[in-house]
Amino acid sequence: MRISLILLSLFIFCVQLCGQVLQIEYNGDPLSEEERGKIEKMFVHEAEFYSQFGLPDTLTIVHLYMFEKKEAAKIFLKSIGVTTWEKVAGLYVTAQNKIVILGAENGRKRTLSIIYHELSHHFARHIIGVHIPKWFNEGLARYFENSVITKKGVRxxxxxxxxxxxxxxxxxxxxxxxxxxxxxxxxxxxxxxxxxxxxxxxxxxxxxxxxxxxxxxxxxxxxxxxxxxxxxxxxxxxxxxxxxxxxxxxxxxxxxxxxxxx
Known part of the structure; x- marks a missing residue:
């Protein structure tokens, strides 16, 4: 499957896949260029994987909010009407297409894995729907969470x-x-x-x-x-x-x- 990549700026990344433009919009605390590069490669990898099941129009953009401190993330979540965040390091707000990372205190490598996990929820919920079995939704997310970017691709x-x-x-x-x-x-x-x-x-x-x-x-x-x-x-x-x-x-x-x- 052939894809084309377009980097618009430091804050928005786009990929054109199957005639549809998919985007990540970066918000919150900054990520390094290397970190954004890994996120974008995984985004493309997951988009290609999920595209076999059909890409709905609702999938166009995901807003990624990365917070260094959990308290800052909680304040933001309250501002968008989300009050459930206990025992999680990240969450996906389906109705708003938002991924929120609740603090990077456990290290940036772990943070990237959490982002990969939440990206899967973005794709799965829009493509399969809200009735997706919990075990399948979380299993898919854990699968991508336990994947790494290498010189030869994704492992x-x-x-x-x-x-x-x-x-x-x-x-x-x-x-x-x-x-x-x-x-x-x-x-x-x-x-x-x-x-x-x-x-x-x-x-x-x-x-x-x-x-x-x-x-x-x-x-x-x-x-x-x-x-x-x-x-x-x-x-x-x-x-x-x-x-x-x-x-x-x-x-x-x-x-x-x-x-x-x-």
């Missing part, structure tokens, strides 16, 4: 810790993939905070499995099934329809992916 990694964590939970009989995939947002967050990050780890692994292990059209078919708002099927039932061997085979193949990694 993703699912860490040994994450593989080990999920293997251990399989051994203890603590993973019920059917319930997890069909679970609601509140259930996802309860599990996340009561089980030491389990929800995000498992979501990341599931998305890595979809992207890196399955044929490319499988992910596309899954996303288009999610975009079908007239389909009342559960998520596992949608997988059952499109996956060769059905949901049971999906469960087995995912377990093999987790246990067979070197």
């Amino acid at each position: 993703h990694s699912l860490t040994d810790y994450e593989f080990g964590r999920i293997r251990s939970m399989y051994m203890l009989g603590e993973i019920n993939l059917l319930e997890f995939i069909n679970g609601l947002r509140d259930e996802f967050m309860i599990e996340e905070f009561t089980n030491e990050g389990y929800s995000y780890t498992l979501s990341h692994a599931l998305v890595a499995f979809w992207i890196e292990e399955l044929p490319g059209d499988m992910l596309k078919r899954f996303v288009y099934s999610l975009k079908d708002v007239d389909d009342s099927s559960t998520i596992s039932e949608r997988i059952d329809k499109i996956y060769s061997g059905g949901f049971k085979q999906f469960e087995k193949d995912f377990a093999d992916f987790i246990h067979n990694d070197d």
Whole structure:
């Protein structure tokens, strides 16, 4: 897929993709030229990935607000009517197309990863919609969060810790993939905070499995099934329809992916 890049100024970056111009507008505390360069490369990478599912007109611009101090970010969030920010380092305000980074106290490398994460939410929410399953939305975001810009392009990694964590939970009989995939947002967050990050780890692994292990059209078919708002099927039932061997085979193949990694 051919794309063309246009750098308008130090504060706005544009990319033309599939005949549509996508933009990042920088606000808040300044980022270095090197940091902006990495953000823009990841922005292009994510735009190319999500473009296979169709680019709606609502996707045109994302406003990035980076704050060095969390208190400054809180003041800004209050000014735009957002009052929920506890336990997060960044958030995406869907209705306003705003990414807000709540302080860079943990270092700029970590800040860049959070920006990559929130950029994914920008694309996913506009392309798939607000009904996107929580685990899939966060799994996609964690996938890009755990990607880095290299001289050869973008490299993703699912860490040994994450593989080990999920293997251990399989051994203890603590993973019920059917319930997890069909679970609601509140259930996802309860599990996340009561089980030491389990929800995000498992979501990341599931998305890595979809992207890196399955044929490319499988992910596309899954996303288009999610975009079908007239389909009342559960998520596992949608997988059952499109996956060769059905949901049971999906469960087995995912377990093999987790246990067979070197």
